[in-house]
Amino acid sequence: MQVHSYLFFEGRCEEAIAFYEKVLGAKRGMLMRYGESPEPCPEGMLPPGSEDKIMHGEFTLGESMVMASDGRVSGKPKFDGFSLSVDFTEVAAAEKAFHGLADGGEVNMPLGETFYAKTFGMVKDRFGMNWMVIVPKEMPGD
Structure with a gap:
């Protein structure tokens, strides 16, 4: 499936x-x-x-x-209740995508380092689509 x-x-x-x-x-x-x-x-x-x-x-x-x-x-598109998550391997590529998606949209969580990601942020684009952009960290046990 x-x-x-x-x-x-x-x-x-x-x-x-x-x-x-x-x-x-x-x-x-x-x-x-x-x-x-x-x-x-x-x-x-x-x-x-x-x-x-x-x-x-x-x-x-x-x-x-x-x-x-x-x-x-x-x-009147409405994309509430879910996001598409896009994984990157390089922070620069994630930043470029995030700022592109944010152009004409709305940043819900600025890009930044977290315990689980080299960088992570959430943005709603100009069409109302919610995105999560991440460069994951390797976690212990991976």
Whole structure:
């Protein structure tokens, strides 16, 4: 069994994927727009003019695939209750990613050393997505 994250950006999916390509080095995969669907969406599901919005998309971060969509295009994404955690091996790379994610977003916990990490911080990006950025320390017994 595998579990994948599926993020709904409520009309900003393509912008979000481009942002993650720039900031995190994400690799864009398959994209299907609502107008390309072999079956039409149920009546009233999407606002008029949503044909070019993303029905389903995929991108990879390192070895992890993330799926994404514009969803119902309400314009109000809400990513409460979870975060995506991104592990780095170098502090400089973690700092670059963290500051990139924080651009236009909100720092919830500044990057800093902890008992379990060379550096760790939490940030909500400009799309409302919560991220944890970490360079773990080797712990006794590892």
